[in-house]
Every structure is written in structure tokens, then in C-alpha cells.
Amino acid sequence: MKHRPLIISYILLIWFAISFITNLIGPLMPIAIQDFKLSLTMAGFMPFSFFLAYGLISIPGGLLIELRGTRFTLFAAFALNFIGALAIAVMPGYVSVVAGLFVIGLGMALLQVVINPLMRTAGGEAHFAFFSVMAQLVFGLASFLSPLAFRLYMQRPGMEGQPLSWLTFYWYFSAAFVLLALLNYKLPLPAVELKDDERAGSREAYRSLLRRRDVRLFFLAIVAYVGTEQSLANWMSQFLHSYHGLSATEQGTVAVSRFWGLMSLGCLVGLGLLKLLDSKLVLAMFSTLAIACLAFALLGSAAVAQFAFPAAGFFLSVMFSVIFSLGLNSVSQHHGAFSGILCTGILGGAVVPLLIGVVADYWGLRVGLSLVFVPLLYILSVALWARPLVRNQTVYSAKHPSVPS
Numbered sequence: 001m002k003h004r005p006l007i008i009s010y011i012l013l014i015w016f017a018i019s020f021i022t023n024l025i026g027p028l029m030p031i032a033i034q035d036f037k038l039s040l041t042m043a044g045f046m047p048f049s050f051f052l053a054y055g056l057i058s059i060p061g062g063l064l065i066e067l068r069g070t071r072f073t074l075f076a077a078f079a080l081n082f083i084g085a086l087a088i089a090v091m092p093g094y095v096s097v098v099a100g101l102f103v104i105g106l107g108m109a110l111l112q113v114v115i116n117p118l119m120r121t122a123g124g125e126a127h128f129a130f131f132s133v134m135a136q137l138v139f140g141l142a143s144f145l146s147p148l149a150f151r152l153y154m155q156r157p158g159m160e161g162q163p164l165s166w167l168t169f170y171w172y173f174s175a176a177f178v179l180l181a182l183l184n185y186k187l188p189l190p191a192v193e194l195k196d197d198e199r200a201g202s203r204e205a206y207r208s209l210l211r212r213r214d215v216r217l218f219f220l221a222i223v224a225y226v227g228t229e230q231s232l233a234n235w236m237s238q239f240l241h242s243y244h245g246l247s248a249t250e251q252g253t254v255a256v257s258r259f260w261g262l263m264s265l266g267c268l269v270g271l272g273l274l275k276l277l278d279s280k281l282v283l284a285m286f287s288t289l290a291i292a293c294l295a296f297a298l299l300g301s302a303a304v305a306q307f308a309f310p311a312a313g314f315f316l317s318v319m320f321s322v323i324f325s326l327g328l329n330s331v332s333q334h335h336g337a338f339s340g341i342l343c344t345g346i347l348g349g350a351v352v353p354l355l356i357g358v359v360a361d362y363w364g365l366r367v368g369l370s371l372v373f374v375p376l377l378y379i380l381s382v383a384l385w386a387r388p389l390v391r392n393q394t395v396y397s398a399k400h401p402s403v404p405s
Helices: 004-022 025-036 040-068 070-090 094-123 125-154 165-186 203-210 213-244 251-274 279-299 302-316 319-328 335-363 365-370 373-385 395-399
Strands: none
Touching: 004 094, 004 125, 004 165, 025 040, 025 094, 025 125, 025 213, 025 251, 040 070, 040 094, 040 213, 040 335, 070 094, 070 165, 094 125, 125 165, 125 251, 203 213, 203 335, 213 251, 213 279, 213 302, 213 319, 213 335, 213 365, 213 373, 251 279, 251 302, 251 319, 279 302, 279 319, 279 365, 279 373, 319 335, 319 373, 335 365
């Protein structure tokens, strides 16, 4: 393909934008609580609205690609992102922030649905695995940089104590979405033909899958994972401020940045471990260590909490991909529909952080965040009950063909 490097760079830029904007919510929450005088329940509606949109649009997004194509779907996503960001910037207020985050969430979900098949087509199937890993690294880099950029901006002279100064970010985001939409119009994007495992699937396919107990259990596992990830990312800064008196715009944002940075590092370590060990064993090990990190973060000193919260990100790193692959490898057909069901589980990022906020208003944030032990224990249970038809191939199974792989 003549313009392959340019198109791949564009896709990676979209991945960067998705991650950077999504992961600003965590460091923003303590500031929004202060600026809008919010209860923790009300603050919980910020990630709730964003990730609820993810859960609602994942399956319809796949249908939109099939009906109207890649370029139209990208335009629709950028339009939603622009409207949401502009609403936050122009009408500063709690309601407009919640509504704007919901609209941005719709756009982000559409982008994630469309850019994976676009990357496969632009990069070529033979190179898809390589470019997918590259996209994850770019995503991780943006996750790491987003809280740091927020910290640098909020530490500028004159920013301290100035309410709503963070709204400037959403003016920049509005401009960025306009630029991405213009590039979408100008670039010679290839026509994308969805593979069977990328198609949304028929109504009967969904009915057939949802009758299966293991499908419903894997859906709940994705709900548990995303709920855990977003609860820690969104509430750790407020926890460090409330219980240890640390600055939300300094130590809090650094902790969030390290959380995402260590998650990216954990992905690389996880890739190596999955070549050596069965994925169920890796999931069990990482789940157990994540539970230990959460315990240290909630019960330890300020120094321990500043280390343990980010360390939890390292051990969360492999969970989504392992759960997803175990799920898909447990069914023999309708993989596209099953992927849509699993992606809908992203709404866990809406439900669990909100529930934590509700509990925290009554019994404190330490008790609220203790709820995260429940989804982590559920994820640990996946390693016990999952029965994939195909297991991940390891170095050992490759050398010994008699071992199921």
C-alpha cells in the first residue's frame, strides 16, 4: 500500500488521543470535587457517564461500520468527541461535564471499534500482530503522559486555587478532534472488509451465545476487570489526598501516571510469561498479586500507598487480554458477536467507580475502595473455572506436541 506509513501513523495518533483524553478523568476528579463542591457519589457519575457510553455503543458501532463504512464511522466518532469536549469547555458546570463525558465516551467507543480492522487492513494481516502491539505501547505512553501533562499545567504560576482552570484542556481536545476529522477527509484510507470475527453478528448469534453460562461469566469478568482498573485509576488520587494529605495535582497525578506506566510495562512482561506459562496460571498469579497490592495501598502508610497503587497497575496489565482470549477460545463460532458482548462489559468502568463513590459517602473512601476486592477475587476465579477449547501455545507445548495447545 502506497500510503501505508502515513495511514498507520494516523491510526497511532488516534490511539494516542483516545488514551490521553480517557485517562485525564482520574487526576481531574479530585479537582472537580473541589471546584463543583461534589459529594463522592456525584463525582462517581463522571466515569459512570463516560464508560456507560462505551457499553451502550460497542455493538451498534460494529453495525455502523458494516452499513456505512470506515470513513463515515470515523467522522461520526470525531463529531461526537468534538460536541462533548466543546460542551464541557463552553458550559462549565457539573451537569455539562457529566453529559459531555457521556458524548465523548460514545465517540471513543466508536473509534476503538473501527481502528482495529482499519489497522489490520492498512498494515496487512501478516503485520497486524506487530502493529497491534505498537498501538498498545502508544496507548500506554499516552496513559502515562496524560496525568503528567495535567500536573504540569496545574502547577503553572497563578493556577493554584484558580477554579475551572482545567477547562483549557477541553478547548485543546475540541481543536484536536477537528484536526483528526480533517485528516480523515484528506487521507486515502483503504476500504475495510470486516472478517467474520470482526462482524457484529446476527440477532440469533447473540441469543445463542447468551444462553451459555460461560459466555455470561466471561462478560462479568470483563465488567470486573474494567471496573477494577477504572476504580483504582479514578479514585487513588482522592484517596491519597483524603487519607495522607497528599496533593491531588502533584503526588496524586504522579501516582496515576505511574499506574498506567507500570501497566504498559506489565504488558511486556506478560507477553514473555505467556510464552512460558499457561494463561490461566498467569492470570491467577497476577490476580493474587494485585489483591496484595490493593491491601497494602488501602492499609499502608503514605509511602506504601504511593508505591502499591501504581504496582497494582502492573499486575492488572494482562487481565483484559487473557480474559478476552480465554473467552473467545471457549466457543467455536460467533466470535464477532461474542467480542461485541465482551466489549459491552466495558460498562464495568461505569458501575464500579460509581458504587465506590456511593459507599464512600457513608463509610469513607477506604471502605469504598475495599469493594474492589470483590471483582479481583472474581477475576481470580476465572483461572479456576475457564475451560478453553484451545490453550495458549507456550515454548514447552511447542516442543512437546502431545501437550494440548
